[in-house]
Amino acid sequence: MSGTRTVWGRTRLLLSMFCILASMILSLIPAQSHAQTYQKAVWIPVEKEIERGLESFLRRAFAEAEAQQADLVILEINTPGGRIDSAGAIGQLIRQSPLHVVAYIDNQAFSAGTYIALNANEIVMTPGSSMGAATPIDLAGNAAEVKLISGWSNQMKAAADLNNRNPDVARAMVEIDTEFPGLKPKGTVLSLDSKRAKDLGYADRIVNNKNELLSLYGISADTMQTIEPTVGENVARWVTSPVVMSMLLVIGLVGIVVELFAPGFGVAGTISLCAFSLYFFGHYVAGFANWLHIGLFLLGILLMILEIFLPGGIVGAIGFISIVSGLVMAAYDTEQGLASLGIAVLITAIVAFLLIKKYGLKGLLNRFILGDEQSNERGYVAPKDQRDLVGKKGIALTPFRPAGVAKIEGTRVDAVSAGGFIQAGMPVVVVLVEGTRVVVQEEEPNSQGRSV
Template sequence: MKSIVVVVLVFSLILNFSFGFAQDSKKNSEKLVYKFNIKENIAPAIWRQTKQAFAEANSLKADLILIHMNTYGGTVVDADSIRTRILNSKIPVVVFVDNNAASAGALISLACDRIYMRTGASLGAATVVNQTGEKMPDKYQSYMRATMRATAESHGKDTIISGQDTTYRWKRDPLIAEAMVDERVYIKGVIDTGKILTFTPAEAMKNGYCEGICESVEEVLKLNQMENARIVEYKPTKLEIFLGFMVNPVVSGILIMLILGGIYFEMQAPGIGFPLGVAVVSAVLYFSPLYLEGLAANWEILMFIVGLILIALEIFVVPGFGITGISGITLTFSGLVLSLIKNVNFSFDEVQGNDLLIALGTVFLGSVGGISLAIYLSQKMFTAETGRFSHMSLKEVMSLESGYLGVDPELLLLKGKSGMAVTTLRPSGKIDIDGQTYDAMAVSGMIDKGTNIVVTKVEAAQLYVEID
């Protein structure tokens, strides 16, 4: 009986081991596709997300990276960074052009190992233009031409054996890639001079720039023998979602209100308190996302800080209001505006007029709204009688009737007294009355040293004298 039990137990262990091994083998043989969407303009945010997506795909040991693309283009520098990351990827990368792969999108597509296009999609038109659609100078075009050619060349050549002859042909013709940038390129049967090349799916297939016409991601996976693969899709991190929220013009306007409102509140009370903390935190939240998005440069942030310092000097140090205050306001306003637009130093070639208007409106409305709100709240919150924080404000009035006096009583007794000017009064100086020296000011003109004087009035601890 014991022998039978032992046999059953051993048999059960063998079955469990075999089943577990089969499950592990199945799990290990399961294909994994990492899907990453590029469905907006190419910008620093897309480059950051690309780095995160490729890092996650590597950590998961994905068998294929699929880029689902629909973009009209974007910044060349970010597209070039994405292109380089794709070319250096050890995991094969394919792209599904779902309607558009224009300009920077075309460059990224050319870097992928295989290109698939939806019916009605387009690929090409990679001429470098500014935000208004105007063609940039030739130095930009020259760089883009070379980059497109190099990207096409990176895929190598096919070997063609015909009888005894062996020839080599580019898998993706570099001249075709250049024609997507330069209208001067002529390729027989492909493009005439004077036109920028943009492929339809059929044209791309014919010229080796598309491996298949598909209507869905599933069809793309089927053509790559990945129809049963597990798909992991990139999800933006909380930081990416937060940055996208913070660069919204409405949020930027609110932060500007808090910055200027906090500074105004702080100037109404001595010392450093909560309002300044609000202003500092708001400034960090305003500039940090813009800096990470590649909008706010170091010098633009510095311009804002210098502007605030000049305004503070104008208020607390320099008497009156002049060049210091005007310069401070100009620098502060300019720093806030320039941080919202895609200018390169003082070059505004890539700045669209609409973007500039939005930036100006955001900063202007935020500034006016912040200062107005600060004034309103300070009146409502700190009014001695009705304010919510009225207990923090001074209620008593130090009136003369109550015995409060801001002038030394001895000075009041000097009114009508005669003396002599110890120094020349121009108009202020020193006088002597009954052997005591006092500061005094001539009511009019200048009084020479040694001249007899008489005190005509005493105001705010100041003696006023005339010639006796």
């Protein structure tokens, strides 16, 4: 009996020790549910449409965060979506960053915004926020072609795989014609609220507000720095959007055409100048345009003006190519630049047709033809024939450098010297008359009666 008691006692002791050890291990689990603490954080807003201007801003913001030796970047994402290529570039920027990146969704992160969030190390959402609905659409708002949808679906799947998230959820957000049992029926796309995102592993945590988020990572609001877009970057984001880019080109080209039909340099020319300046400024700040593109555009304008006075076609053709090259090369995408320019040229051609129909070509040609009538009543006096002055002699009343005034047979005559400098008071002789141009040279000794 004593042996049995001893065994039982040892068993109880082992069980007690096991329970104590298990309790210690379990006590550590809640601590692991809290996020790692960080020393320095940078807050970066990702708002409005995802486009090239935002991409340029985020490149600067991440570089600045690294320069400040931050170890945590919080992206506050609130976007309806945007360009797939821009989202892809931003996703690559996040993946290549050595910093820990948290995507904080306080409102919405649809389409391209979801892709950006999936590339972050963690996703944190607030109650009432949502993500998903990532089917790409065209400018008309319809679903894009199958090839584009397939490629984008693979990009979303790859982003989900980065942090071991269910790739079918990402695909269900994109593929409208595919059924995903338990996620969505065919003919719809998947979007997630914060609770379902957490259940499906697409949200790592849910917090009530910004302060709770900062507390989660051990960051004080006083020490955290926010990197905001500059005024120039905001202008660049606005200008580089496809719709605004097309509008600026339309305004610029139409302004030139209207200005050609108006006397002097007026409102249309000023508006055109402002439109083109905004176009190049926005693309320059965004990092897409440089001085070569601006120079090509200005050279093209100059050559087109010269073509008016030096007809022949070659100068004008080179000018047109320079203008197109400058505008398209300054755009963030050649295809988009050509499309925007094509729309602008079409609208400008329609406006030019309407103006010519209303005012005729005379309205345009009058801009380059002298319109003042030269009549005796308005004080015009035709120059008299001075060819009889050839061979006549006189004296220089002023120095000739080479223009000057000479006194020829008692009459003051404006003239130019045939060669070098002629001092005042020197004898001169008229050697040539071309219209109103009188040419004299210093009279040499023993040159009586000689003329050229």
